[in-house]
Each structure stands twice: as structure tokens, then as C-alpha cells.
Amino acid sequence: MIEVFFIRNNNEKIKVEVPEGHTLMEAAKLADIPEIPADCGGCCACATCHVYVGNAWTEKLKLDTDTPEIDLLEYEKGFKDGISRLSCQIYLTKELHGLTVHLRPEELL
Numbered sequence: 001m002i003e004v005f006f007i008r009n010n011n012e013k014i015k016v017e018v019p020e021g022h023t024l025m026e027a028a029k030l031a032d033i034p035e036i037p038a039d040c041g042g043c044c045a046c047a048t049c050h051v052y053v054g055n056a057w058t059e060k061l062k063l064d065t066d067t068p069e070i071d072l073l074e075y076e077k078g079f080k081d082g083i084s085r086l087s088c089q090i091y092l093t094k095e096l097h098g099l100t101v102h103l104r105p106e107e108l109l
């Protein structure tokens with residue numbers, strides 16, 4: 001199982017365990033995290049699964065500028081270069097065990 005952590009703006013930390021190969025968005029849905037509605041179901045079409053990658057993970061989770069993900073994210077309110085990612089595009093592997101991401105503040109949802 002891969003363990004991931006979602007951090008709310010009030011610093012509440014939500015731990016979720018999912019089998020390897022799931023996406024980070026799927027982990028959020030399993031935990032019923034309302035800040036990640038994931039309206040398109042993971043098709044990289046809605047950006048409602050936007051998260052901010054924790055400092056320790058930015059190297060491993062650099063945004064690939066040749067993918068459709070960047071086109072969606074760039075126009076998102078709250079986009080932060082270097083840490084913004086769509087959680088539906090992050091596939092959880094053993095290397096990402098312990099991954100921590102921050103959820104967007106309420107005003108950006």
C-alpha cells in the first residue's frame with residue numbers, strides 16, 4: 001500500500017492508503033475529500049483535482065510541459081509554478097510512498 005497525506009489550509013492532515021498504481025485523485029476520492037471533486041473523473045479536463053505538491057516532493061513530481069496537464073493548469077486561478085499539479089495525473093508508485101500535498105484554499109475551489 002502507498003501512504004499519502006493531504007493537508008488542509010487549517011493544517012489538518014488526512015492520511016490515505018491506496019494500492020500502488022492508483023492516482024492521487026483516486027486516493028482523495030476514497031477519503032471523501034471535498035476539496036477534490038474531480039468532476040471529469042480523471043480525464044485531465046476539469047482541473048478540479050488541483051493540488052500543491054509539498055516541498056520535499058517537487059523534484060520527483062515536476063510538471064511535464066509536453067502534456068495536456070500544463071494547458072489546464074496554466075489558466076487555473078491559484079496556479080503556482082513548480083508546485084501545482086493535477087492529482088489525477090499523479091500515479092502512485094513505491095517512490096511516492098509518504099507523498100504530501102496541500103489542498104487549495106476554499107476561495108479557489
Ligand code: FES
Pocket residue numbers: 025038039040041042043044045046047048049050086087088089
Ligand atoms: Fe478532472 Fe483531474 S479530475 S482534471
